[in-house]
Amino acid sequence: MSTEATAAKPAQGGNGWEPNILAFCCNWCSYAGADLAGVSRFQYPATVKILRVMCSSRVEPAFILKALKDGADGVLIAGCHIGDCHYIDGNKNAEVRINNTRKALAKLGFDKRLRLEWVSASEGLRFSEVIKEFTEEIKNLGQNPVKIDIKPQMNADERRLNASSVRSAANVQGSE
Numbered sequence: 001m002s003t004e005a006t007a008a009k010p011a012q013g014g015n016g017w018e019p020n021i022l023a024f025c026c027n028w029c030s031y032a033g034a035d036l037a038g039v040s041r042f043q044y045p046a047t048v049k050i051l052r053v054m055c056s057s058r059v060e061p062a063f064i065l066k067a068l069k070d071g072a073d074g075v076l077i078a079g080c081h082i083g084d085c086h087y088i089d090g091n092k093n094a095e096v097r098i099n100n101t102r103k104a105l106a107k108l109g110f111d112k113r114l115r116l117e118w119v120s121a122s123e124g125l126r127f128s129e130v131i132k133e134f135t136e137e138i139k140n141l142g143q144n145p146v147k148i149d150i151k152p153q154m155n156a157d158e159r160r161l162n163a164s165s166v167r168s169a170a171n172v173q174g175s176e
């Protein structure tokens, strides 16, 4: 999306490190909000890569785990405000699912790397503020430890096992 490039400004970490944030934005509200931020030239750090999904409820725990496993420093899910979801209760379902995933991630100390926000199509400024705020939080947390510690020490089977344990935990909590 060209407007993102216009709006984004490189984030400067103290040691040159810049967080790598993956943002799942729902098509109907948050993606349009990101677009508006670009059109309106509300600046935000170039730490975010936006992935458009039709609804926040489309984001499965496995997507989040894969992003973190592959080295994302933070994952943001942004959707329509409660009551505005184009699929009626999609965002309510997403909230339950993301909260359960966060609980499962807490066991690994990754819960603060996951964030859920509601951003409407008219909230370009809010979108840029959310990205700025989340970027600061992630900077305080530091790099994803998978990237700097665990990944080189784990073989592929161990990584799969780790991801599937968190996935199972999220599913168990989701059915409670």
Ligand code: FES
Residues within 6 Å of the ligand: 026, 027, 028, 029, 030, 054, 055, 056, 057, 078, 079, 080, 084, 085, 086, 087, 090, 091
């Ligand atoms: S369509 Fe935006 S959260 Fe469902």
